[in-house]
Amino acid sequence: MGRLSTIKTFSSRFSNNDYHYIVCNVCGSGSAKTYLQAKEYLYVKCRICGLIYQNPQPVLKDIENRYNGDYFRYEYTNEDNFFNLMLLGLKDVGLNPAKLKRWKPKLFLDIGCATGKLLFYMKELGWQVQGVEICKESAEYGMKKRKVPIFPGTLDQAQFAEESFSLIHFSHLIEHVADPRALLQEVRRILKPDGMAVITTPNSHGFQARLLKTHWRSAIADHLFLFSKKTLSRLLESMQFKIHNIVTWGGLAKGLAPPVIKRPVDYLAKKMGFGDVMLFLVSKQ
Numbered sequence: 001m002g003r004l005s006t007i008k009t010f011s012s013r014f015s016n017n018d019y020h021y022i023v024c025n026v027c028g029s030g031s032a033k034t035y036l037q038a039k040e041y042l043y044v045k046c047r048i049c050g051l052i053y054q055n056p057q058p059v060l061k062d063i064e065n066r067y068n069g070d071y072f073r074y075e076y077t078n079e080d081n082f083f084n085l086m087l088l089g090l091k092d093v094g095l096n097p098a099k100l101k102r103w104k105p106k107l108f109l110d111i112g113c114a115t116g117k118l119l120f121y122m123k124e125l126g127w128q129v130q131g132v133e134i135c136k137e138s139a140e141y142g143m144k145k146r147k148v149p150i151f152p153g154t155l156d157q158a159q160f161a162e163e164s165f166s167l168i169h170f171s172h173l174i175e176h177v178a179d180p181r182a183l184l185q186e187v188r189r190i191l192k193p194d195g196m197a198v199i200t201t202p203n204s205h206g207f208q209a210r211l212l213k214t215h216w217r218s219a220i221a222d223h224l225f226l227f228s229k230k231t232l233s234r235l236l237e238s239m240q241f242k243i244h245n246i247v248t249w250g251g252l253a254k255g256l257a258p259p260v261i262k263r264p265v266d267y268l269a270k271k272m273g274f275g276d277v278m279l280f281l282v283s284k285q
């Protein structure tokens with residue numbers, strides 16, 4: 001079965017009509033052209049660096065209000081799927097259980113940790129773990145059920161000390177935040193000098209994105225930014241992150257084609273880097 005095929009997207013329109021305009025988060029340019037327009041959003045593409053982003057954007061309060069009890073139910077229902085995908089992604093860049101057991105020191109942060117399933121897994125491998133989760137219901141559930149520490153709120157609010165973590169993971173988070181550059185800045189601050197960060201996000205230059213346009217599963221109101229390998233690389237490099245590895249996966253969503261076509265397309269998508277989701281393994285330079 002395809003690695004992404006069983007996951008439904010969670011999205012609807014932001015309820016409030018309070019929006020504001022921003023400049024490109026990667027290069028600072030204000031010059032952009034319409035890229036995709038649907039009822040729920042308008043994506044523009046930066047004329048200078050090619051970043052795709054919603055403009056105008058919902059205000060912060062509206063973004064925060066999105067991650068409520070409904071979002072918890074979505075995370076809860078999909079937690080096994082999400083967890084399995086995260087493990088496969090980690091394995092793709094060599095972070096298998098054996099390597100994770102050997103890692104020193106073992107100080108793990110999962111930003112946007114949802115119900116804490118990955119935190120629990122890392123804890124079992126001997127790591128001291130910490131989660132951050134904006135959806136309070138998810139954070140409470142994770143703490144209660146899995147006995148792992150989860151800060152209920154944003155990374156900024158958590159105020160971790162400098163160089164607190166040796167491995168920082170954030171999967172399907174950076175496309176949701178209002179200021180990806182500020183998020184990465186904070187990740188830099190709290191990452192140990194020889195620590196690593198793992199970033200997973202949809203690939204706007206993937207096969208499905210190009211084929212499906214507004215029907216692509218990741219072209220949704222919740223995704224304020226749609227990165228490609230090029231635009232995320234540029235953002236990371238502009239902040240002196242070193243990129244160690246980039247992998248992509250997922251060629252065709254289930255139902256788009258019969259298995260006899262889907263399997264080779266999935267294989268090629270991964271091999272050639274036009275998969276639906278991409279994972280970056282980075283460190284400070």
Ligand SMILES: [Zn+2]
Nearest residue numbers: 024027046049
């Ligand atoms: Zn730009």
